Amino acid sequence: MAERKPIVPPGVAPNPALSPGIQVGDFLFVSGNVGQDQNGNLVGEGDCEAQSRQVMANIRAIVEAAGATMADVVKITCFLTDVADYPAYSKVRAETFPSSPPASSTVMVVALVRPEFLVEVEAIVNMSG
Incomplete structure (x- = not known):
């Protein structure tokens, strides 16, 4: 089995319940991200565009x-x-990936883990460059 390497960005406190990212071989699996900054503060309450920008910054x-x-x-x-x-x-997805965008799925859900979260995004990254 390939080694699992947790990825935690600088300034983000480790969470014993999950890893922000796990690298396995040539792939990085990025956990779902919501519109919170690195201090855990909600960005853009009621504003999906602002939350989406924070989500992409987190990713x-x-x-x-x-x-x-x-x-x-x-x-x-x-x-x-x-x-x-x-x-x-x-709009934010298109700005984040202006050329050669990744494969993408969007799912409508009843709710996320907290009611103020409007959007959550997870990602898969090819590390083989």
């Missing part, structure tokens, strides 16, 4: 801590609590 920090770039992201899965927020999320 970028994990990806870069592993030594990769956002261009190495090959798959993202987004969970939205309101279909009306899709255009805001889609």
Whole structure:
């Protein structure tokens, strides 16, 4: 079995319940990220675009801590609590991946772990460069 290497970006406190990212072989699996900054503060209450920007910043920090770039992201899965927020999320996704975007799925869900979270995104990254 390939070694599992936890990835925790600088400035983020380790969480005994989960790893922000796990690198296994040539792949990095990024946990679902929500619109919280590294101090745990909600960004953009009620604003899916602001939360989506924070989500992508969180993912970028994990990806870069592993030594990769956002261009190495090959798959993202987004969970939205309101279909009306899709255009805001889609705008941020397009800005984050302006060329050669990753494969992407978006799923509408009843709720996320806390009611103020509007969007959550997880990612898979190809580390073989």
